[in-house]
Amino acid sequence: xxxxxxxxxxxxxxxxxxxxxxxxxxxxxxxxxxxxxxxxxxxxxxxxxxxxxxxxxxxxxxxxxxxxxxxxxxxxxxxxxxxxxxxxxxxxxxxxxxxxxxxxxxxxxx
Amino acid sequence: xxxxxxxxxxxxxxxxxxxxxxxxxxxxxxxxxxxxxxxxxxxxxxxxxxxxxxxxxxxxxxxxxxxxxxxxxxxxxxxxxxxxxxxxxxxxxxxxxxxxxxxxxxxxxxxxxxx
Numbered sequence: 774x775x776x777x778x779x780x781x782x783x784x785x786x787x788x789x790x791x792x793x794x795x796x797x798x799x800x801x802x803x804x805x806x807x808x809x810x811x812x813x814x815x816x817x818x819x820x821x822x823x824x825x826x827x828x829x830x831x832x833x834x835x836x837x838x839x840x841x842x843x844x845x846x847x848x849x850x851x852x853x854x855x856x857x858x859x860x861x862x863x864x865x866x867x868x869x870x871x872x873x874x875x876x877x878x879x880x881x882x883x
Numbered sequence: 884x885x886x887x888x889x890x891x892x893x894x895x896x897x898x899x900x901x902x903x904x905x906x907x908x909x910x911x912x913x914x915x916x917x918x919x920x921x922x923x924x925x926x927x928x929x930x931x932x933x934x935x936x937x938x939x940x941x942x943x944x945x946x947x948x949x950x951x952x953x954x955x956x957x958x959x960x961x962x963x964x965x966x967x968x969x970x971x972x973x974x975x976x977x978x979x980x981x982x983x984x985x986x987x988x989x990x991x992x993x994x995x996x997x998x
Contacts, residue, residue, distance in 0.1 A: 814992075814994075815992070816991050816992050818989070819986055819988075822986070825949035860925070875927055876925065
């Protein structure tokens with residue numbers, strides 16, 4: 774079993790749609806959680822950290838469910854520019870190591 | 884200018900050649916990392932360094948070596964390149980002493996093809 778699992782997609786949605794991605798992680802000792810965005814052939818960039826209480830940044834909302842060991846990302850009012858691969862990333866406290874999911878691809882169509 | 888710079892951006896080489904990928908950063912971070920990315924596999928850690936005197940193997944270090952020449956420079960070498968090392972390579976940094984050490988910042992990547 775992979776340490777971090779994501780549905781690879783692609784999710785193909787029209788502009789203005791709401792789309793949600795889930796990610797599950799296997800290590801219950803994981804402490805820090807992130808969503809990174811990666812455009813085609815480019816570097817991953819931090820989209821947002823994920824906090825236990827959930828957090829929102831504009832059209833993006835991240836949630837963490839420790840009991841079920843999953844993280845979610847909700848994108849409202851999708852824009853064409855949201856088309857990218859979204860990487861779920863997990864880290865254990867006091868550890869150097871980030872564990873990356875293989876990503877979920879989102880395609881937003883006009 | 885980019886905070887994390889990788890050179891070269893693209894490289895084609897032949898089997899058996901030794902090549903070096905370079906990474907430099909202006910973020911003042913103490914930690915640096917090398918990853919490779921293959922389609923469908925996500926990013927995998929090759930080596931990481933917490934400071935100039937601290938070098939550690941990641942999950943896929945065989946066939947690679949690294950050198951941390953200064954706090955701002957971390958290079959990756961393929962001692963004898965083979966075709967299955969064809970991949971996209973990323974350098975990343977994080978600043979334990981400057982804030983959230985868990986957030987990593989990536990260079991633009993080096994696309995390597997081994998023929």
